[in-house]
Amino acid sequence: MEHLILKTLLLLLMTIITMFFGSLPLLMVACVDKKWFTWNHKWQSTILCAVTCASGGIFFGTCFLHLMPEAREAFEFIAKDFNFPEIPLSEIIACIGFFFIFLLEEVTVICVGKKNSTDKVENFSSIKDSRNGAGIERAESVLDQPDHQVQNYSTASRDGAIDHIHWIRSFTLLMSITFHSVLEGLSIGIQTKETATVALFIAVISHKILIAFSLGLQFTRTHRNNKKFVFFCVFFFSIASPAGIGIGIGIETAEIDEKLKFLLFMIFSALSVGTFLYITFFEIIIHELENDQSNLMKIISMMVGCVLIGILLTMTPHSEHWHGDESDNNATLLLT
DSSP states (O other), X not given: OHHHHHHHHHHHHHHHHHHHHHHHHHHHHHHHHTXXXXXXXXXXXXXXXXXXXXXXXXXXXXXXXXXXXXXXXXXXXHHHHHTOOSSOHHHHHHHHHHHXXXXXXXXXXXXXXXXXXXXHHHHHHHHHXXXXXXXXXXXXXXXXXXXXXXXXXXXXXXXXXXHHHHHHHHHHHHHHHHHHHHHHHXXXXXXXXXXXXXXXXXHHHHHHHHHHHHHHXXXXXXXXXXXXXXXXXXHHHHTHHHHHHHHHHHHHHSOOOHHHHHHHHHHHHHHHHHHHHHIIIXXXXXXXXXXXXXXXXXXXXXXXXXXXXXXXXXHSOOSOSEXXXXXXXXXEEOOO
């Protein structure tokens, strides 16, 4: 019972901490909008670009220094129990996760594009087929508009398409990171010892703080005028790991084969590697390289973010992710 109370307290604490750091970028933007403090626009763009690139470095480091070695180590540990062939299975599953997210986004973009095209054709056909006076008058009024108004209509149409893509990418980013966060919470929830539970909580929350801030920054930049949506995304991400803890508590008490439990857990972990790869290169880094800021500054910022997450990972409990219990030949999951 005491262990259950401890997990419940850690669940609430993780939600509050993640929510706070995820909302910081939104609070910073609100302060700028209200002109509580001001700075030169050029410096504002430079600092924002540097911080965003640093967040990209954090995602980069999380993927290559934390998720990928963890998934590989886990598969090597359980390979002997399932007679896996000698192939890089964790990397293969990570590739599947990468291409699945890539394909999902592209299919969604295509579907949205077809819908927009259909709407435009229907609107054009309705005007073309209209033979009454109102239809002719409306068509003439459109043709009589100044050029700049037609250009504004074209720009608005293009901006609408871009906005659709931003929403799709934001949804992909949120689902991918939330997916991994649930797995992290799950690893805490299934622990049977209080010391292991606390150690895992410290390890998870240390880099979750950075990821929460980076995620909040990405959403704030993309949806600056829709603060409610940004807040919802941060809140949704904040409850992901606590939800995983709750699921883990349920799994701990349920009668499920341990080997099957660990196998499913590791498959999901490897899939999350692929989703993080996509987020890092296709959602963050590639877009920052397109602006006019110094590429050298961007590279240095990314390196700083990567080094920062690397230092945190080395300072937190990370050894002995897996160990055997000689008394009953069961494995204990210690994923950070």
